[in-house]
Amino acid sequence: MRLQIPLVITFLAGLFMAVQWFVPHELGVTVYNELLNWGRIVAAFALVLGIQSLLRTHVEKIRRQREDWPYSAVAIASFVLMVVVGIGWGHERGTGFDWIFRHVQVPLDATMFSLLAFFIASAAFRTFRARSTEATLLLVAAIVVMLGRVPETLIVVLGETRPGLWMHAVMPDVSEWIMDFPTNAAKRGIIFGVSLGSIATALRILLGIERSHLGGGGGGGP
Amino acid sequence: MPEVLPATEIFGVSVEIIGVWLAAFLTLAIFSFLYQDNPVYKLAEHIFVGISAGYGVVITWHEAVIPLLINPLFRPEQAGLEAPNYVVLVPGVLGLLMFSRFVPRYDWLSRWPIAFVMGLYSGLTIPSSVQGFLLPQLHATLLPIWPGVEINAWTAVSNFLLVTGVVCTLAYFYFSREHRGALGAVSTVGIFFLMVAFGAGFGNTVMARVSLLIGRVQFLYHDWWFPHVLEPLMQLLGG
Numbered sequence: 118m119r120l121q122i123p124l125v126i127t128f129l130a131g132l133f134m135a136v137q138w139f140v141p142h143e144l145g146v147t148v149y150n151e152l153l154n155w156g157r158i159v160a161a162f163a164l165v166l167g168i169q170s171l172l173r174t175h176v177e178k179i180r181r182q183r184e185d186w187p188y189s190a191v192a193i194a195s196f197v198l199m200v201v202v203g204i205g206w207g208h209e210r211g212t213g214f215d216w217i218f219r220h221v222q223v224p225l226d227a228t229m230f231s232l233l234a235f236f237i238a239s240a241a242f243r244t245f246r247a248r249s250t251e252a253t254l255l256l257v258a259a260i261v262v263m264l265g266r267v268p269e270t271l272i273v274v275l276g277e278t279r280p281g282l283w284m285h286a287v288m289p290d291v292s293e294w295i296m297d298f299p300t301n302a303a304k305r306g307i308i309f310g311v312s313l314g315s316i317a318t319a320l321r322i323l324l325g326i327e328r329s330h331l332g333g334g335g336g337g338g339p
Numbered sequence: 340m341p342e343v344l345p346a347t348e349i350f351g352v353s354v355e356i357i358g359v360w361l362a363a364f365l366t367l368a369i370f371s372f373l374y375q376d377n378p379v380y381k382l383a384e385h386i387f388v389g390i391s392a393g394y395g396v397v398i399t400w401h402e403a404v405i406p407l408l409i410n411p412l413f414r415p416e417q418a419g420l421e422a423p424n425y426v427v428l429v430p431g432v433l434g435l436l437m438f439s440r441f442v443p444r445y446d447w448l449s450r451w452p453i454a455f456v457m458g459l460y461s462g463l464t465i466p467s468s469v470q471g472f473l474l475p476q477l478h479a480t481l482l483p484i485w486p487g488v489e490i491n492a493w494t495a496v497s498n499f500l501l502v503t504g505v506v507c508t509l510a511y512f513y514f515s516r517e518h519r520g521a522l523g524a525v526s527t528v529g530i531f532f533l534m535v536a537f538g539a540g541f542g543n544t545v546m547a548r549v550s551l552l553i554g555r556v557q558f559l560y561h562d563w564w565f566p567h568v569l570e571p572l573m574q575l576l577g578g
Contacts, residue, residue, distance in 0.1 A: 119447040119450070120450075122451065122454075123450040123451055123453070123454035124454070126451060126454040126455050126458060127454040127455070127457055127458035127461070128458065129458065130454075130455050130458030130459045130462060131457075131458035131459065131461045131462030132462060133462065134458075134459055134460075134461075134462030134463045135462040135463075135465045135466055138466035138467075138470075139466070151426075152459060153459070154407045154427075154430070155427075155429065155430035155433070155455070155459075156430075156455075156456055156459045156460070157403045157407060158403060158404070158407050158408050158427065158430035158431060158433075158434055159430050159433050159434045159437070159452045159455060159456050160399075160403070160456065161399045161400075161403045161404050161408075161434065162433075162434030162435065162437045162438070162452070163434075163437055163452070163456075164395060164396065164399050165437070165438075166437055166438075166440065168392055168395075168396060171388075171392055185381060188381050188382065188384075188385040189385070191382060191385040191386060191389065192385040192386070192388045192389040193389060194389065195385070195386045195387075195388070195389025195390045195393065196388075196389035196390070196392050196393045196396075197389075197393070198389075198390075198393070199389065199390050199392075199393025199394055199396075199397060200393045200396050200397060203393065203394070203396075203397030203400070203401075204396075204397060204400055204401075207401070208397055208398065208401050214397060216354065216358060217390065218394065219358065219362075220357075220358030220359070220361050220362045221361065221362070221365060221386065221390055222387070222390050222391065222394060223362075224362040224363075224365050224366050224555075224558070225365050225369065225383060225386065225387040225390070226387070226391075227551050227554060227555055228365070228366045228369040228370065228551075228555050229369055229387065230548060230551050231548060231549075231551035231552035231554070231555050232369060232370070232372060232373070233548045234545065234548035234549045234551070234552045235373060237541075237544065237545055237548060238545065241541070241545070250531070251530055251531065251534045252534075254531055254534040254535050254538060255534045255535070255537055255538035255541070256538065257538065258534070258535040258536075258537075258538030258539045258542065259538040259539065259541045259542040259545070260542070261542070262538070262539045262542030262543060262546075263542040263545055263546055266542070266543075266546045267546070294497070295535065295539055296539055297497075298497045298500050298501050298504070299500060299501075299504055299532055299535040299536065299539075300535060300536040300539040300540070301501060301504075302500065302501045302502075302503070302504020302505050302507075302508060302532050302536075303504055303508045303529075303532040303533045303535065303536035304536055305476050305479075305480060305501075305504075305505045305508070306504070306505050306506075306507075306508025306509045306511075306512065306529070306532070306533075307508065307512075307536075308472055308476050309473065309476060309477075309505070309509060310509070310512045311472075312468045312469075312472040312473045312476075313473070315464050315468050316464065316465050316468050316469070318461075318464075319461035319462070319464040319465050319468075320461075320465065322457055322458070322461040323458065323461050323462065330453055330454075330457050331450045331453065331454065332450065
């Protein structure tokens with residue numbers, strides 16, 4: 118029963134969501150929207166589990182006074198501050214939560230990702246070598262797309278010479294063509310595969326063939 | 340930066356100015372990692388972890404828990420209802436069952452909410468993948484490849500390349516047969532298309548990161564350094 122009931126829940130919930138798509142009756146749409154809300158409520162509780170795991174890791178680090186443990190205290194304090202301010206005083210514009218979001222989270226987020234510009238460039242410099250046809254295609258496509266996004270670079274590098282001006286004029290179009298045709302072709306091939314794979318996996322889950330999300334196939338008891 | 344916050348000053352200093360200084364400090368703290376890992380970077384990094392996790396909790400609380408669970412149960416008038424909606428107790432109880440993981444004897448009960456969510460989204464995936472991905476992409480791939488009244492020679496060549504690319508990429512991902520002979524040749528062409536796509540994707544990623552970097556440098560100069568450091572300094576020196 119410990120395995121059968123979850124399998125039945127999965128099958129019924131999935132069957133309804135799949136069938137409802139083809140039966141646009143008012144009652145069906147109402148139940149469909151209600152079930153989606155139920156999914157959001159359950160996901161909210163799942164978030165608590167994630168946060169518990171994060172906090173446990175940091176509390177454990179503080180308790181055992183492992184290396185850099187004071188930073189774990191900073192992480193917990195930041196978390197508590199954001200939650201208390203956000204739940205206590207709301208999250209609308211003009212609140213303390215909004216202030217922390219705009220002056221702490223947004224700058225940290227943007228800077229953290231902008232830092233990747235340096236690492237991605239140095240990694241590219243070290244690894245991009247035109248050793249084979251495949252590597253050359255990758256290198257050329259990357260350079261053309263980058264130059265196409267900022268064609269002014271060509272004027273800076275080549276000056277206002279005829280090749281410089283010509284490449285400055287055509288590079289955005291070449292970059293756009295690479296994005297629209299060869300890149301699109303490969304992406305579409307991948308999307309076909311991913312879509313068919315998603316459908317197959319969803320069917321396996323609904324039919325109870327795929328059970329790994331339930332913690333293995335044993336069932337843990339009768 | 341947009342103007343807000345009801346409490347506009349702390350010790351006579353505008354909270355917006357404090358915010359700009361804080362943002363500048365945190366920006367420089369993260370950039371300090373370019374030199375080497377250091378305590379200031381670690382401080383900013385851990386603040387980021389805590390604040391981001393807290394942000395997720397607050398948004399979930401205000402956007403899901405309050406309007407979908409608490410209001411329908413305890414404040415029906417705020418949910419546009421005349422009486423409490425006890426049906427939401429079902430997902431509420433399902434959600435609470437998640438916590439049975441903490442009690443080893445009853446941890447099997449946590450499978451119920453997981454099963455519900457997996458079933459919900461698996462069922463949703465089947466028609467939405469067909470309608471949202473497969474059919475539109477298939478439709479967009481069935482293109483004319485012969486020049487005529489509707490398309491010129493260049494568009495025909497581009498379309499031919501697109502169709503060929505899709506077929507060859509799919510052939511590369513066909514693993515039920517060994518890639519030899521015709522299938523091997525076609526899948527090799529598929530690899531070429533994939534490499535171009537990866538290169539273009541890499542180029543786009545680099546440019547997106549550089550754009551973020553430019554944004555941060557602009558913030559440091561236009562929002563912090565010039566108005567809050569350089570200008571007051573020049574005024575102080577009588578410039």
